[in-house]
Amino acid sequence: xxxxxxxxxxxxxxxxxxxxxxxxxxxxxxxxxxxxxxxxxxxxxxxxxxxxxxxxxxxxxxxxxxxxxxxxxxxxxxxxxxxxxxxxxxxxxxxxxxxxxxxxxxxxxxxxxxxxxxxxxxxxxxxxxxxxxxxxxxxxxxxxxxxxxxxxxxxxxxxxxxxxxxxxxxxxxxxxxxxxxx
Amino acid sequence: xxxxxxxxxxxxxxxxxxxxxxxxxxxxxxxxxxxxxxxxxxxxxxxxxxxxxxxxxxxxxxxxxxxxxxxxxxxxxxxxxxxxxxxxxxxxxxxxxxxxxxxxxxxxxxxxxxxxxxxxxxxxxxxxxxxxxxxxxxxxxxxxxxxxxxxxxxxxxxxxxxxxxxxxxxxxxxxxxxxxxxxxxxxxxxxxxxxxxxxxxxxxxxxxxxxxxxxxxxxxxxxxxxxxxxxxxxxxxxxxxxxxxxxxxxxxxxxxxxxxxxxxxxxxxxxxxxxxxxxxxxxxxxxxxxxxxxxxxxxxxxxxxxxxxxxxxxxxxxxxxxxxxxxxxxxxxxxxxxxxxxxxxxxxxxxxxxxxxxxxxxxxxxxxxxxxxxxxxxxxxxxxxxxxxxxxxxxxxxxxxxxxxxxxxxxx
Amino acid sequence: xxxxxxxxxxxxxxxxxxxxxxxxxxxxxxxxxxxxxxxxxxxxxxxxxxxxxxxxxxxxxxxxxxxxxxxxxxxxxxxxxxxxxxxxxxxxxxxxxxxxxxxxxxxxxxxxxxxxxxxxxxxxxxxxxxxxxxxxxxxxxxxxxxxxxxxxxxxxxxxxxxxxxxxxxxxxxxxxx
Numbered sequence: 001x002x003x004x005x006x007x008x009x010x011x012x013x014x015x016x017x018x019x020x021x022x023x024x025x026x027x028x029x030x031x032x033x034x035x036x037x038x039x040x041x042x043x044x045x046x047x048x049x050x051x052x053x054x055x056x057x058x059x060x061x062x063x064x065x066x067x068x069x070x071x072x073x074x075x076x077x078x079x080x081x082x083x084x085x086x087x088x089x090x091x092x093x094x095x096x097x098x099x100x101x102x103x104x105x106x107x108x109x110x111x112x113x114x115x116x117x118x119x120x121x122x123x124x125x126x127x128x129x130x131x132x133x134x135x136x137x138x139x140x141x142x143x144x145x146x147x148x149x150x151x152x153x154x155x156x157x158x159x160x161x162x163x164x165x166x167x168x169x170x171x172x173x174x175x176x177x178x179x180x181x182x
Numbered sequence: 183x184x185x186x187x188x189x190x191x192x193x194x195x196x197x198x199x200x201x202x203x204x205x206x207x208x209x210x211x212x213x214x215x216x217x218x219x220x221x222x223x224x225x226x227x228x229x230x231x232x233x234x235x236x237x238x239x240x241x242x243x244x245x246x247x248x249x250x251x252x253x254x255x256x257x258x259x260x261x262x263x264x265x266x267x268x269x270x271x272x273x274x275x276x277x278x279x280x281x282x283x284x285x286x287x288x289x290x291x292x293x294x295x296x297x298x299x300x301x302x303x304x305x306x307x308x309x310x311x312x313x314x315x316x317x318x319x320x321x322x323x324x325x326x327x328x329x330x331x332x333x334x335x336x337x338x339x340x341x342x343x344x345x346x347x348x349x350x351x352x353x354x355x356x357x358x359x360x361x362x363x364x365x366x367x368x369x370x371x372x373x374x375x376x377x378x379x380x381x382x383x384x385x386x387x388x389x390x391x392x393x394x395x396x397x398x399x400x401x402x403x404x405x406x407x408x409x410x411x412x413x414x415x416x417x418x419x420x421x422x423x424x425x426x427x428x429x430x431x432x433x434x435x436x437x438x439x440x441x442x443x444x445x446x447x448x449x450x451x452x453x454x455x456x457x458x459x460x461x462x463x464x465x466x467x468x469x470x471x472x473x474x475x476x477x478x479x480x481x482x483x484x485x486x487x488x489x490x491x492x493x494x495x496x497x498x499x500x501x502x503x504x505x506x507x508x509x510x511x512x513x514x515x516x517x518x519x520x521x522x523x524x525x526x527x528x529x530x531x532x533x534x535x536x537x538x539x540x541x542x543x544x545x546x547x548x549x550x551x552x553x554x555x556x557x558x559x560x561x562x563x564x565x566x567x568x569x570x571x572x573x574x575x576x577x578x579x580x581x582x583x584x585x586x587x588x589x590x591x592x593x594x
Numbered sequence: 595x596x597x598x599x600x601x602x603x604x605x606x607x608x609x610x611x612x613x614x615x616x617x618x619x620x621x622x623x624x625x626x627x628x629x630x631x632x633x634x635x636x637x638x639x640x641x642x643x644x645x646x647x648x649x650x651x652x653x654x655x656x657x658x659x660x661x662x663x664x665x666x667x668x669x670x671x672x673x674x675x676x677x678x679x680x681x682x683x684x685x686x687x688x689x690x691x692x693x694x695x696x697x698x699x700x701x702x703x704x705x706x707x708x709x710x711x712x713x714x715x716x717x718x719x720x721x722x723x724x725x726x727x728x729x730x731x732x733x734x735x736x737x738x739x740x741x742x743x744x745x746x747x748x749x750x751x752x753x754x755x756x757x758x759x760x761x762x763x764x765x766x767x768x769x770x771x
Binding site: 243244247249251252253255256287412414415416417430435436525526527528529530537539541543551552554556560561563564565593594 | 620621622623625649650651652653655657658671673677680682684703704705707708709712716729730731732733740741743745747
Binding site: 123124 | 222224244247268331351590593
């Protein structure tokens with residue numbers, strides 16, 4: 001790999017000396033988490049097809065540390081909700097979210113997952129943030145693969161700067177309680 | 183355990199109770215979906231299993247029911263294309279064109295030959311991209327990921343052509359009443375030529391990877407076979423029916439958009455199994471390529487890309503600012519106040535999965551009175567429980583992907 | 595073309611008399627109305643007759659006409675197709691508004707099963723003799739029939755979209771609650 005074009009992520013701020021590098025645990029954990037997000041694609045419709053393109057050879061989401069698509073909610077960090085979520089589907093989405101282990105993040109990909117999109121009807125949930133908390137919204141109907149990649153990168157920024165204690169903070173518990181999630 | 187999934191009075195409970203296997207084993211219930219990754223789409227099937235064999239299946243659908251038909255009753259005619267896009271999102275242009283042709287049939291608009299040929303080209307591109315996904319995903323489900331990664335690059339090329347034509351990749355919302363919204367750019371034709379140049383060799387390689395592949399044959403031959411009689415009774419159309427040996431193709435039976443000008447064969451299979459479905463789709467891609475070449479060669483001179491129907495076709499922007507008539511038409515079209523005669527039409531087109539029909543009832547108002555989509559996936563998916571009866575669990579996945587059931591089309 | 599519409603019309607009247615009416619060939623597909631009590635008999639005849647051979651059920655759907663008289667408030671529309679002669683026909687049956695009921699086709703065409711379930715789900719049309727007439731696309735708990743004209747498209751219980759932002763209410767109330 002001597003002539004490789006691999007971009008290494010920059011190390012976090014810290015003190016370098018001979019044989020050691022001292023930094024904050026927060027930063028290291030954030031760095032590690034941000035660059036190894038395992039996605040759980042919850043693809044229901046059109047946006048799922050664009051996600052297929054994002055994962056495939058042309059756009060290759062694996063470049064951002066998301067090589068391993070995890071279809072088990074237990075082993076996933078990042079829930080990508082792509083496509084329309086109907087009211088019939090909403091309890092299932094919620095169950096999948098509850099099954100994920102902390103820390104977990106959610107990206108709502110596309111207009112339908114974000115707000116119901118053009119389907120302002122009796123059968124469609126008007127945005128997944130009615131049932132689960134969302135970290136990043138990606139607009140578009142469907143978003144281009146570049147946009148999905150950008151959404152993932154935005155999430156990486158969030159993850160990088162998240163305190164390791166956030167998940168046990170009262171604010172976070174309050175957030176989950178507002179969705180009735182234990 | 184099973185009580186969690188099904189109520190005790192469910193028919194499976196009775197079967198489990200009455201069945202006594204010789205080795206003392208019991209039947210089990212397995213819930214497949216709706217978020218099972220291998221089903222790529224949200225299909226739920228509650229399976230009654232004897233070991234690895236499926237005895238019964240009970241499908242539940244409607245997980246992305248979006249009420250297309252209800253929305254269509256509340257939208258002006260030209261706002262309905264975005265809905266058709268999202269039905270079969272793997273081949274949106276076919277749906278778009280089908281809808282415009284339905285409206286044109288209602289209004290009696292004659293589309294110029296060149297625009298018809300352009301439509302044929304884009305519909306065949308859509309068919310290629312749909313079959314390409316279906317066949318490569320079938321490869322993924324049988325364990326061959328490489329083919330998928332390889333041909334997906336060429337789906338991107340098709341999307342680039344769409345982008346040149348209409349600006350969108352997947353949900354194209356392409357065309358207008360009477361033709362296209364703008365003429366195709368020279369770049370679109372250049373990209374099309376490049377695609378026609380590169381793609382055949384790739385598709386040939388892809389074909390070679392599978393057609394005589396021992397593992398693929400073992401996994402697909404005689405898996406999920408359906409006889410022609412059964413397929414007809416279940417309302418199969420499109421490649422799934424042709425794989426069973428019936429050569430029904432709307433493009434031949436009721437040519438629309440000048441399909442009668444082109445010379446192509448309708449590939450048919452014999453046994454209606456998964457392998458035949460693969461081969462029929464594979465052969466259809468070759469036919470589509472040939473149709474596109476013919477259309478390019480026979481393309482009439484000139485630059486007609488829409489019919490001369492100012493009442494229905496948006497005038498160019500400069501005219502709107504400079505001529506009174508155009509301004510009136512612009513206003514009326516944008517506000518959806520175009521006169522549509524009372525009546526009802528049914529227009530079928532050959533979608534990538536079968537006959538997509540648009541049954542439109544108009545009452546002279548600005549929106550359809552009733553618009554019903556004949557969605558091939560919805561109709562043939564009801565045969566799925568019967569097709570997987572007696573098959574292995576892993577076969578059920580392969581059968582599902584070879585049928586190419588698109589969730590958006592299934593649930594409308 | 596071997597199968598002429600006049601021939602279809604004559605033979606149908608011969609067999610079923612006045613229960614078949616309103617023949618129409620003005621638009622694309624030959625259309626006629628069938629009294630709702632003989633729908634299966636007519637369709638079976640059209641399917642099995644050696645001349646007609648309408649062996650393929652292309653489409654089945656419902657339509658709601660709330661403004662019609664009581665006995666014609668619902669319609670079930672069948673599209674049949676004869677592939678041998680490449681001939682399509684459209685059959686309509688009008689039903690009573692308060693008690694829409696018609697015989698099921700599911701014994702004649704297997705494909706009618708889900709299409710009838712969908713029509714039941716959307717319109718509440720009761721197909722007698724259907725093996726499993728329950729909702730297919732919507733949730734089982736739903737009580738109304740969404741494709742009926744009086745049913746609103748948008749969810750009335752939604753909270754996220756304020757109608758006043760969309761110019762859909764005339765009252766000029768202050769937006770801040």
